[in-house]
Structures are given as structure tokens and as C-alpha cells.
Amino acid sequence: MSGESLRALLADCGEPAWRAEQILQATWQPYIEAFASMRQLPAALRDALDARLVFSTVSAAAEREADGGNTMKLLCRLRDGLTVETVAMESPARTAGRRRATVCVSTQVGCAVGCPFCATGRMGLSRSCTAAEIVDQVRLAARALHAHGLGPVTHVVYMGMGEPLANADATLESVHVLIDASSISPRRITISTSGVAPGIARLAGAAPGVTLAVSLHAATDELRDRLVPLNRAYPLARLLAAVREHAAATRRRPTFEWCLIAGVNDSLDQALALRRVAYDCRAHVNVIPMNRIEGSAWGPPDAATSRAFLEALQGIRVTVRDTRGGDVDAACGQLRAELEARRVLRPDGTLSAPRRIAVT
Ligand code: SF4
Numbered sequence: 001m002s003g004e005s006l007r008a009l010l011a012d013c014g015e016p017a018w019r020a021e022q023i024l025q026a027t028w029q030p031y032i033e034a035f036a037s038m039r040q041l042p043a044a045l046r047d048a049l050d051a052r053l054v055f056s057t058v059s060a061a062a063e064r065e066a067d068g069g070n071t072m073k074l075l076c077r078l079r080d081g082l083t084v085e086t087v088a089m090e091s092p093a094r095t096a097g098r099r100r101a102t103v104c105v106s107t108q109v110g111c112a113v114g115c116p117f118c119a120t121g122r123m124g125l126s127r128s129c130t131a132a133e134i135v136d137q138v139r140l141a142a143r144a145l146h147a148h149g150l151g152p153v154t155h156v157v158y159m160g161m162g163e164p165l166a167n168a169d170a171t172l173e174s175v176h177v178l179i180d181a182s183s184i185s186p187r188r189i190t191i192s193t194s195g196v197a198p199g200i201a202r203l204a205g206a207a208p209g210v211t212l213a214v215s216l217h218a219a220t221d222e223l224r225d226r227l228v229p230l231n232r233a234y235p236l237a238r239l240l241a242a243v244r245e246h247a248a249a250t251r252r253r254p255t256f257e258w259c260l261i262a263g264v265n266d267s268l269d270q271a272l273a274l275r276r277v278a279y280d281c282r283a284h285v286n287v288i289p290m291n292r293i294e295g296s297a298w299g300p301p302d303a304a305t306s307r308a309f310l311e312a313l314q315g316i317r318v319t320v321r322d323t324r325g326g327d328v329d330a331a332c333g334q335l336r337a338e339l340e341a342r343r344v345l346r347p348d349g350t351l352s353a354p355r356r357i358a359v360t
Contacts (some may be wrong), residue, residue: 001053001132002180008280013048020208023049028139030146034172054079057087058136063144064335071146073335076137080146082109082126084133084161085335090142090150103141103156105134107171108162113194113230115217117261119293119337120161131173137153138178155243156184157161159213160258161191161336163230165199172206179209183280192257197242204249213286214239217267219273227265243281256282260309261290271312284317294337297308 001009006020019041026038035041037048061083065233073084074353084106093099110123138156140207145151156178158164164171179186186209194215203212218224225232229238241355243254256278277284287310289300301309310318 002177009052013045015045017049019045024185027055028142028182029149030139030142033143037360041323046342054132056136056139057130057132058084058140060140062335065148065346069148070150072141072148074104074137074140074334075335076133076140076146077111078129084109085136085334086131086141086152086160088145088153090145091175100153103138103159104157104159105141105154106132106160107158107164107167107172111162112166113163113228115194115215115228115259117217117227117264117290117293117296117298120197125162128167129170131170131177134158134170135181138184141215147323153182153184153267154187155190157192157213159190163194163196164191165193165196165203167197168199168202172203173236175207175210190255194228194232195234195239196248197232200239200242200246200336202266204246208250208252211252211255212250213257214242214283215259216241216256216274216325217259217261218278219270223265223270227261240277240281243283247282254281256281256283256285258287258304259290260287260301261298264298266301266309268308268312271309275316276315278313278316284319285313286319286321287313290319294327 056062061077112125192213222310
């Protein structure tokens with residue numbers, strides 16, 4: 001809820017407007033789990049909030065830990081029983097003494113884009129998330145981090161289930177609420193798209209401070225048509241023009257995501273083509289060795305092939321992202337798919353097993 005609509009509700013309850021700030025701050029405290037815990041508010045106001053508002057639109061259906069407890073994957077149950085995945089990761093920051101805690105949120109239940117290397121793509125699209133459901137994933141993850149002695153949340157990435165710019169209204173509203181109500185700076189928010197070119201232009205106008213990431217995965221139309229089927233609607237020339245315009249309008253460096261798949265997009269030809277487009281867009285490249293998914297023959301390349309691919313990107317800013325949470329099926333859609341296959345996840349989003357699922 002934005003500050004403005006909260007102030008309107010308070011006026012309706014006969015409460016002063018300054019309470020809005022107090023309530024918004026409290027909703028972002030990771031140790032507060034209900035309006036009833038907001039002891040700084042009069043009891044009558046706590047009751048009024050409880051009667052009129054929903055404290056959270058998501059709850060944790062299942063939780064998995066990895067990386068010695070530094071990565072948590074949450075299966076979030078929405079109020080209609082559908083589920084999405086959210087990941088919280090804490091890692092040492094580049095600046096000494098300052099750690100970073102990143103939350104990866106889902107924007108849709110499933111996804112219509114259908115990338116063949118992605119577990120979510122196999123599910124199809126059930127529906128889009130509301131802005132509240134996106135924001136509440138961050139709050140839920142903040143509480144999960146706090147419960148493990150980690151956090152606070154410093155970064156939010158829109159890289160979970162779904163295509164954020166196919167749900168642009170809710171995505172942008174959630175970004176505005178995050179910036180307005182939490183202490184997360186826009187520069188620490190990244191929206192990742194599989195290539196919705198018109199959405200990229202809209203993003204530049206509506207949220208110029210946030211970072212744009214593009215799931216590129218192929219640098220020629222022929223291969224990208226196969227790996228990211230949305231490419232048939234917005235081919236590379238159109239997509240890259242939108243990326244350049246976004247960079248010119250926002251003065252923000254874009255990121256190209258590259259899921260490295262053995263024998264598919266790990267050739268030197270693809271590396272050199274990637275180098276050209278990254279140079280042209282002044283983009284940072286994030287290489288992510290593929291997380292294996294059940295029932296797929298695809299996987300990450302061997303060390304020598306990966307090294308050769310990275311060497312061919314000389315002169316470009318490149319980060320190799322570690323596959324944090326590989327032991328918790330942390331690539332998007334994997335945890336839900338596994339729990340469904342094991343018939344642990346019921347259709348109403350509840351589990352027929354303990355909520356905390358141990359990782360051995
Ligand atoms: S990779 Fe992203 S865009 Fe592609 S199917 Fe998966 S969630 Fe959708």
C-alpha cells in the first residue's frame with residue numbers, strides 16, 4: 001500500500017496522517033508478523049487495521065536452505081492457493097564489512113514465454129501476480145533472513161518465475177512501493193526481461209533508476225528463436241535498439257544474462273557475437289552456468305569450454321554468477337515442479353510434508 005492510500009484510510013478511521021509513516025516502517029520490520037505485533041500503535045488502531053487490511057498476501061508453504069544457511073528458497077503460497085518461488089541470498093559485499101542480502105521475486109505464476117531450459121517455462125502461465133504479492137515476497141524473505149540471523153534486504157532482483165514486463169503494471173507499481181516504503185534504493189533493484197522491447201521503453205520512463213537486465217542467452221536470431229521464443233515477436237535488432245535507447249535515456253549500464261548451456265550456446269561463434277552486441281550496448285555480461293533440471297538433457301559445459309567462452313569475451317565486463325542454491329533446486333520453477341512431482345504440494349498450495357524441507 002502506498003503512503004497516500006494509507007493516509008486516506010487513516011483519515012477514514014479518524015487517525016492522524018503521521019501514523020502512516022509509523023505503520024509503513026513497522027510493516028518492513030522483519031520481526032513484525034501481524035498488525036497485532038505493532039505495539040507502537042493504539043490497540044483500537046491495530047484492530048481497525050486488522051479488520052480492513054491484509055497484513056501479507058503471501059505465506060511460506062515450504063522453505064529450503066543451502067550454502068550453509070546463507071541461501072533460502074521459499075515456496076510462497078498466494079491467497080488463492082497458487083504458489084510462486086522466492087529466493088533470499090546473503091553474500092559478502094565487495095566493500096569490506098558490508099554484506100548484501102538479495103531477494104529474487106516472481107512476477108507471474110508460471111510463464112508464457114516457454115524457454116526450453118527453464119522449469120517455469122514448462123508450467124505455462126496460470127496468472128500474473130499483483131503488486132502486493134510481489135512486494136510481500138520481499139517482506140516474507142526479509143522475515144526469513146531475519147529468522148536466520150541474516151539481512152536486512154539490500155537488493156531486489158525480478159528474476160524469479162514469470163516475465164516481469166508481461167506484467168508491467170504490477171511490476172512497476174511494486175517497484176514504486178519498494179522505493180517509497182522500504183529503504184531499498186532504486187539502483188539496487190534489477191528488472192530482468194526476456195526481451196519485451198516495448199516494456200523496456202516504458203521502464204525507462206517509469207523507473208529510470210532501476211537496472212535493466214536482459215536474458216539474452218543467444219546472440220543470433222536463429223539460436224535465440226529456439227532458446228527464448230519471445231525473440232520471434234521482438235528479434236535481436238529491435239530488442240538491442242530498445243536496450244540502447246534505455247541506456248541513453250537512463251544513463252544506466254544494462255546487463256546481459258547468459259545461461260551457459262553445453263553444446264547449445266557455448267561456442268566461440270556465440271561468444272564473439274555476444275562480445276559484439278555487449279560492446280555495442282556497453283553492457284555488463286553475467287554468465288550463469290545452467291542449473292540442471294529434471295528430465296532435460298541440457299546442462300552446464302565443462303570447465304575448459306567455459307574458460308574458452310569467457311576468454312573470447314575479452315574487453316567486456318563479465319561476471320560469472322555462481323549457481324547459488326543449486327542444492328535446493330534454486331533455478332526458478334524447480335522447487336515447485338519437484339514438490340508437485342512428488343505429490344507433496346497439494347492443489348490448494350498446502351504441503352503434505354513438513355514446511356521446512358531438509359537438504360542433505
Ligand atoms: S526463463 Fe524467464 S522468461 Fe523464460 S520461461 Fe523461464 S521464467 Fe519465463
